[in-house]
Amino acid sequence: MSGQQQLQQRYAASLMNTFGPPKLVLTGGQGSVVTDADGKEYLDLLGGIAVNALGHAHPALVKAVSDQLATLGHISNFFTSLPQVELAERLLGLLGHGEGKVFFSNSGTEANEAALKLTRRTGRTHVVAMEKGFHGRTMGALAITHKEAYRTPFEPLPGEITFVPYGDTDALAAAVTEQTAAVVLEPLQGEAGVNPAPEGYLADARRITSEAGALLWFDEIQTGMGRTGEWFAHTASGVVPDLVTLAKGLGGGIPIGATIALGAAGDLLEPGNHGTTFGGNPVATAAALAVLDVIEADDLLAHVRSVGALLRDGLAADPRVTEVRGSGLLIGLDLVEAKSAEVTAAALAAGFIINNPTPERIRLAPPLVLTREQAQSFLDAWPRLLDEAGLDHGPDDTGSQP
Template identity: 45%
Template sequence: MTQALFNNYNRRAIHLVKGEGTTVYDENGKAYLDFVAGIAVLTLGHTNPMLVNAMKEQSEKLWHVSNLFANPEQEKLAATLVENTHLAHGFFCNSGTEANEAAIKLARKHTGKHKMITFLHSFHGRTFGAMSATGQEKVHAGFGPIVETFEYVPFNDVQALEAAVDDETAAIMLEVVQGEGGVNPVSNEFAIAIQRICDEKGILLVVDEVQTGIARTGTKYAWEQTALKPDIVTLAKGLGGGFPIGAMLAKEALFDSFGPGTHGTTFGGNPMATHIAQTVVDYVFTDEFLADVQSKSTYFIQLLNEKLPALEVRGMGLLLGIESPLPVADVIQAAEDKGLLLVGAGESTIRLLPPLNVKRQEIERAVDILVSILG
């Protein structure tokens, strides 16, 4: 039989047909704990009643009008995202890679320079600019010359970063926690050094919060837990709670560099997307919710360290990684057989990305399954 789809994904065999909260069901009725959450997308789990109602409500008003017209909901959402930060303005698009494309364009346009420093094992997307920013050769392979000029430096290596910076450097771009690259958090020393270099040299700092943003790490943005003070921040994944939306935020000083005609999108930030995203952030950007994420993260890490003491656990909030002594694909398959969905990160890391409203009992069940495989 000829297949209609391209074969550009290594798809798993199970066909998921229904979800509620942290639980999903396949076509045979088997239940799974979903600790993939659409790769950090389902901030509040599957078919969250609040988001379902938000979608129904907006669907009876207006879905899409294009950015030719004023959109007060975009203005409101942007104001919410920059509130109580040093950032001032937002741009909305459809995905993380689009947000990173916008950030790359803005950094180059504002500085008039082309060189950007990113890091080995980083991941910023698969369109040409975002792919070129990604410090992984396997992502570049087969596509010919990539966008100039990106220089890839070892992560958390202050000396290597200092050697790479020069007068032609427009920006330094990083993830606070490298997700796809192995759940590698930025060290305190490295964050301090990055900010010092940017301040001293007048270099823009771009922080990719596509996976770490929107409460995933227990604060609104992961950079808030570091010495980093970015000029540009990119968001997506959890922002829409499952509905496609991305965003780029930036400081006041960059406003004039993104005037009419410099960048655009047909679907980005349409009324449906912004209404749903506003519902998400209004709920998760509360002190109570953020404290709950931090508490569950502490509990999760404590359980893993107690029951799998020989294995390294890394990450922040509910973006955690376990260094696996077994092949990652084998662990993922064994967990799936036992009713737990996982995703890998890098060559040897199991990534744990439950919805942020996961229950403690669900965390305990997930740890028990991991122990049965890795213990």
């Protein structure tokens, strides 16, 4: 029995079965490459689901965490630290929307939970969320997550939630009333398979919420921090939201979430309204500052746009791919057949980690430091992976592409 199999057995005997059997036991990583317990290497094109912004073992992140832990690791929120204050200021500056306030937590679902509590401080309880949207697994975040399989086992869920089709302005306008506290949406839906908002939709959402006196809340947990080639996926729209939630890539693998409230929304939560033991701790905030520093110093936003375009063009070149969506290094594609699980398995066997969020969709969210050469190595293997997954070329099938 291999080391991999032994550890998988130990996992099954000791951990709750919330994720199913692990596909691999990973023991190390460097850059965009990870190594399993048997010594096999894989190109990580999922990045911990858009978390490992700087890849694995980036020296700047390792140094920031080590130095901070050696100086001051944890303090309660009766106190503050320089990294906490500096990170809040940096995030507000990157948003560039004027005054605001930040609440730090430990994850995306916690960031959304804080935002949902904040919306209650408006005196309203109704929230409009999007079909196919995903916002987390805690009870409040789950209440605004659309997928029935996630929701049903835990109903009744808190709040008064109305789901509307993503991108449908008329449906959104009909759902928002003067009793609506907030509209929550992802500028680019991630878990659904990377669905972009239609042109003008974010501006429509801003107009509709403003007219009703409701808050506009952008969940940028998966799309923020350079993932799309901009600091935030909503940047290009020019829309100013009331709430932005962040996590995933913000800490580069160190757990951290952020709830950012802009303008008057920043004063809605008062002492005693919310709290956290570990949120905003010196180590996590120092890690996030290191991530921001590297993205800026290495011009990774431009790099992400360039490598993302290379991947999208290369993936779309195969006729068995019907559509490629996304921005930067958050990429979703549709296959001609519902064989995404087979493609993902073929990729893993060949040394590539990718994701299949739906039966016909593939998602890529690699580290922002993925090189063009690494991206090309995946594109070179792509036709063969589709062949091995059993996707036909069509009526004129002549075999694998060269």
